[in-house]
Amino acid sequence: MTMLVALPILLPLLAAGLSLVLGRFATLQRLLGVVVFTANAVLAVVLLAEADKSGPVVLQLGGWDAPVGITLVADRLSALLMLISMVVMLAVLVYSIGQRITDYGRSTSSTAFHPMYLVLGAGVSMAYLTGDLFNLFVAFEIMLGASYVLITRRTTATRVRAGMTYTIVSLTSSLLFITMIALVYAATGTVNLADLSGKVEALPVGVQSAMALMMIVVFGIKSAMVPLHFWLPDSYPTAPAPVTAVFAGLLTKVGVYALIRTQTLVFDHGESWTLLLWFSVITMIIGALGAIAQNDLNRLLSFLLVSHIGYMLFGLALYDVTGLAGAILYVVHHITVQATLFLVSGLLTRHTGTVALRGMGGLAKLYPAIALLFAIPALNLAGIPPFSGFVAKLALLEAGAEVGTTMAYVATGAAVLTSFLTLYAMAKVWVFAFWGKSKPPHPDPDPTDELIIGTGSTSRTMVSATSALVVFGVLIAVFAGPLSEISTRAATDLLDGGPYRTAVLGEEAE
Amino acid sequence: MSEGPPRSQPSGEKKRRTSLWEEWDTPQEHWLLVGSHRDGRERSLLLEVAARIIFPTVLVLSLYLLFAGHNRSGGGFSGGLVAGQAFVVRYLAGGPMEVRAAVGLRPPVIIGAGLSLAVLTGLAPIFWGEAPLTSAYVSMTLPVLGDVHVVSSLFLDMGVYLLIVGVVCDLLRTLGAGIEEQSPRPRRRPSG
Amino acid sequence: MTLAISVGLLVAGGVYLVVQRGMVRITFGFVLLGHAVNLLLVSGGGAFRREAPLMSETDASVAADPLPQAFVLTAIVIAFAITVYMLTLAGVGKRDDDTRGGPAVSGEKDEEKA
Numbered sequence: 001m002t003m004l005v006a007l008p009i010l011l012p013l014l015a016a017g018l019s020l021v022l023g024r025f026a027t028l029q030r031l032l033g034v035v036v037f038t039a040n041a042v043l044a045v046v047l048l049a050e051a052d053k054s055g056p057v058v059l060q061l062g063g064w065d066a067p068v069g070i071t072l073v074a075d076r077l078s079a080l081l082m083l084i085s086m087v088v089m090l091a092v093l094v095y096s097i098g099q100r101i102t103d104y105g106r107s108t109s110s111t112a113f114h115p116m117y118l119v120l121g122a123g124v125s126m127a128y129l130t131g132d133l134f135n136l137f138v139a140f141e142i143m144l145g146a147s148y149v150l151i152t153r154r155t156t157a158t159r160v161r162a163g164m165t166y167t168i169v170s171l172t173s174s175l176l177f178i179t180m181i182a183l184v185y186a187a188t189g190t191v192n193l194a195d196l197s198g199k200v201e202a203l204p205v206g207v208q209s210a211m212a213l214m215m216i217v218v219f220g221i222k223s224a225m226v227p228l229h230f231w232l233p234d235s236y237p238t239a240p241a242p243v244t245a246v247f248a249g250l251l252t253k254v255g256v257y258a259l260i261r262t263q264t265l266v267f268d269h270g271e272s273w274t275l276l277l278w279f280s281v282i283t284m285i286i287g288a289l290g291a292i293a294q295n296d297l298n299r300l301l302s303f304l305l306v307s308h309i310g311y312m313l314f315g316l317a318l319y320d321v322t323g324l325a326g327a328i329l330y331v332v333h334h335i336t337v338q339a340t341l342f343l344v345s346g347l348l349t350r351h352t353g354t355v356a357l358r359g360m361g362g363l364a365k366l367y368p369a370i371a372l373l374f375a376i377p378a379l380n381l382a383g384i385p386p387f388s389g390f391v392a393k394l395a396l397l398e399a400g401a402e403v404g405t406t407m408a409y410v411a412t413g414a415a416v417l418t419s420f421l422t423l424y425a426m427a428k429v430w431v432f433a434f435w436g437k438s439k440p441p442h443p444d445p446d447p448t449d450e451l452i453i454g455t456g457s458t459s460r461t462m463v464s465a466t467s468a469l470v471v472f473g474v475l476i477a478v479f480a481g482p483l484s485e486i487s488t489r490a491a492t493d494l495l496d497g498g499p500y501r502t503a504v505l506g507e508e509a510e
Numbered sequence: 511m512s513e514g515p516p517r518s519q520p521s522g523e524k525k526r527r528t529s530l531w532e533e534w535d536t537p538q539e540h541w542l543l544v545g546s547h548r549d550g551r552e553r554s555l556l557l558e559v560a561a562r563i564i565f566p567t568v569l570v571l572s573l574y575l576l577f578a579g580h581n582r583s584g585g586g587f588s589g590g591l592v593a594g595q596a597f598v599v600r601y602l603a604g605g606p607m608e609v610r611a612a613v614g615l616r617p618p619v620i621i622g623a624g625l626s627l628a629v630l631t632g633l634a635p636i637f638w639g640e641a642p643l644t645s646a647y648v649s650m651t652l653p654v655l656g657d658v659h660v661v662s663s664l665f666l667d668m669g670v671y672l673l674i675v676g677v678v679c680d681l682l683r684t685l686g687a688g689i690e691e692q693s694p695r696p697r698r699r700p701s702g
Numbered sequence: 703m704t705l706a707i708s709v710g711l712l713v714a715g716g717v718y719l720v721v722q723r724g725m726v727r728i729t730f731g732f733v734l735l736g737h738a739v740n741l742l743l744v745s746g747g748g749a750f751r752r753e754a755p756l757m758s759e760t761d762a763s764v765a766a767d768p769l770p771q772a773f774v775l776t777a778i779v780i781a782f783a784i785t786v787y788m789l790t791l792a793g794v795g796k797r798d799d800d801t802r803g804g805p806a807v808s809g810e811k812d813e814e815k816a
Contacts, residue, residue: 003636003641003642006633006636006641006642010629010633010642013629014625014626014629014630014633016622016625017621017622017623017624017625017626017627017629018622018626019622020618020619020621020622020623021618021619021622021623021626022622023618023622059641059642060641061641061642061643061644062641062642062643063640063641063644068769070643111618115618134776137777138776138780141780141784145780145783145787148784149787152791164725164788167787167788167791168728168732171732171784171788174780175732175735175739178739178740178742178743178777179742181743181746181773182739182742182745182746183746185743185746185747185769185773186745186746186747186748191773587779677786681786684790685789685790685793
C-alpha cells in the first residue's frame, strides 16, 4: 500500500518521457496522457480511502528514514486535493485534445504539450504528497518549469512579454523560497515538516515569526494573495484556454495548500490570526472590485480567482476546525469551478473571436448550451444555494461567526460582500455576453496565435469535457455531506498534527 | 534552414578515388567524413578537423565521468554536460549538419528515452518490495577491469546523461539557428 | 564571514542587473541572485563551524553537512534550466526591449566587420 504513494509522481514523469519518445504517434500520445491521469485519479481515491480509514500513508524513499531522507505522505487533505486536481487535469486534457483535433486534424502531434502537461501533473502530485520543505520547493519548480513552457508555447511577442512577467515573478518567489529554506535549516537543522513541527517551538519568537512571514510571502506569491497578486491577471489570460484553466484551477491552489500545510503543521498559532485575516479581507475585496472593472472576460475571471483565494485564506486565518474545514471544502469547490469557467470562456471565444465583453452579445440565443454551461459554474462561484459554492461559503461564514472576534466579523462581512460582488461580476458577463443584440463574430486577428481562435467550431469532445466538469462541480454539492465530514476530519488532523508526526517519524518520536 | 543530405552519401572527392592504394588509409568512420553539402558558410578546415578529432575524446571523458559518478566526482549530469560540450564543439565547427551527422535521433526522443530510463530505475525497486529510489550494490571481479562495483543508480545516471545530451542537442537545434543567421556569409564568388 | 560577503556582493550585482533594461541582463541578474541564495543555503549548514569533508583527514563529526550541499546541487540544476529558458525568451522576444540580437541588426554589424 505504501508503495502507491510514489506512483502519482513517478507515473506522469515516466509517461512524459514515453510521450516524448512517441512524439510522432499523436493518438498514442493522447491515449497515454488520458490513461495516466485516470490512473492518478484512481490512485488518489485509493489513498484517500486508506488515509481516512487508518491514518496517513507514508513512504520513505530510497530506504532513508525521516528526517534525513525524502518522505512522501498522503493524508486526508493531500489525497482529497490530489483527487480533485487529477480529475480536473483529466477533463482539461480531454478538452485540449478535442481542441487540437478540431484545429489541426487527428494526426498532427505536438512535441511539447503532452510531455509538459504530464510533467505539470507530476509536479502537482509531488507538491501535495511531499513531506519536506525542500521537496516542496522542487515540486513547485517542476510545476513552474512546465507552466513556463505551456504559457509561452506557440507564442507571439505580447505573450512572450506576459510570459516574462510570469517567469520573473515566479523566479523571485523561488529565490525567496530557497532563502526561507536556508533560514529554516540554519535554525533547526531539518527540513522535514513533521520534524520541524517539534523543533520550531523551541526557537526564539523572532525567528519563528521570520520563518512564518517568509512562508506567507513565498506561498502568497504562488497563491496570488493581494498585494502579491499583481502578476496573475497579466499572465494567466494570455495562455490558451485549457492552459489557463489548469493554471487557474490548480497552481494557485497548490500555493494555498502549501500555506495551509505549513501554517498548521509547523507553527501553532493557537487562535485566529489577525494578520492573515487582514490579508484575506483585502484579497477578497480588491479581487472582486478588480473583476468588476474588467472588459476582458479572461481578465475578469482572473481577478475573481484572486478574490476567491481570499476565502481560503479566511478559513485558514480563523484557525479552528470549522474554519479549516471550510477552507478545504472551498479549495475543492474552487479548483473545479474556476477551471470550468475558463474552459467555457475558451468555448465562447471560439465563437466570438474576441475576449472583450463589449464585443459579444446575444450568445444565449445563439448558443444556449454554452450559456447553460456558463450559468451553472457562474452561479456556483457566486454561492447561490443549491451549488457547492454555497455549501463552502456557508461553512466559512459559520466558522467566522463562531470565532466571534471583531476582526473575524469584519472578515465575515467582507466574505458576504465579496459574494455579492462576484454575483454582480457574473451578472455583468451575462448581460453583456449572453443578452442583448447578437454581434457578428470577429475575424481571427492572428492565425498563428492559439490564444483566440475565432474558428467558430467547437467539437463534441470539447463541449463534453466542459460539461463533465460542470457536472462534477454539481456533484460536489450533491456529496457535500460526506465531503464536509471528510474535510472536518482533515481539519482536525491538521490542527492536531499528532497522527502526521507519528506516521512520519515513527512511534518513539512522540 | 537548408537541409543536408544524409551522411552516408559519398562526397564528390570520394567518388574520384580509384585505386585500392589510395583508399586503404582514407577515413571510413563517419565522425571523420565531411558531408558533401555545405550551407554556404565560411568553413575553417582546421577547426572542423580539430573538432572531429576532439569529439570522441570528449565523449570518452564524459563516459568516464558517468561511470565514476557514484563514489567520485562526476555523475550523469556532469557527464551529460561534458558530452553536450562535444556536440557544441561540432556545432561551432560545422553548424547544425555536423550535429545531425553525429546523432541520428531527434533530440526529443533522446530526452524522452533518458527520462523514461531514469524514472524506470527509480520505480524498479517496487518489484523487489523495496521503496522507490532504493539502490542495490553489486561487486564483482572481472578479468580485465579488476574489482568492479556496480550500483543500480548507475542506470538513473545514464538516464540523466541521455536527458542532458538530448537537451543540449535540442538547444543547438532551436536556439542555435540564431547563431547561424548572425555568422558571416561568404561574398558571392565566381567559382566555389 | 567570507560567505556573508560573497552573498552580499552577489546580491548587489544581481539587483543591479535585474533593474536594467534588457532580458539578457535581467537573466544574468537572476543567475547572480540564484548563486547568492545558494551560498546562503550552504551557510545554513553551519559552514563556519565545519571543515572540508575530506574523509581521510577530517573527523566525520566536524565534516561539512552534506544535506545543504545536496539542496544546493538540486537548486543549481533547476536554476540552470530556468536560465536556459529565460535566455530563450530573450532570444524569441526580440524588439520589445533594448536587448540586441535581432538577426537584421547583428547581421549588418557583422557585415561591417567583415
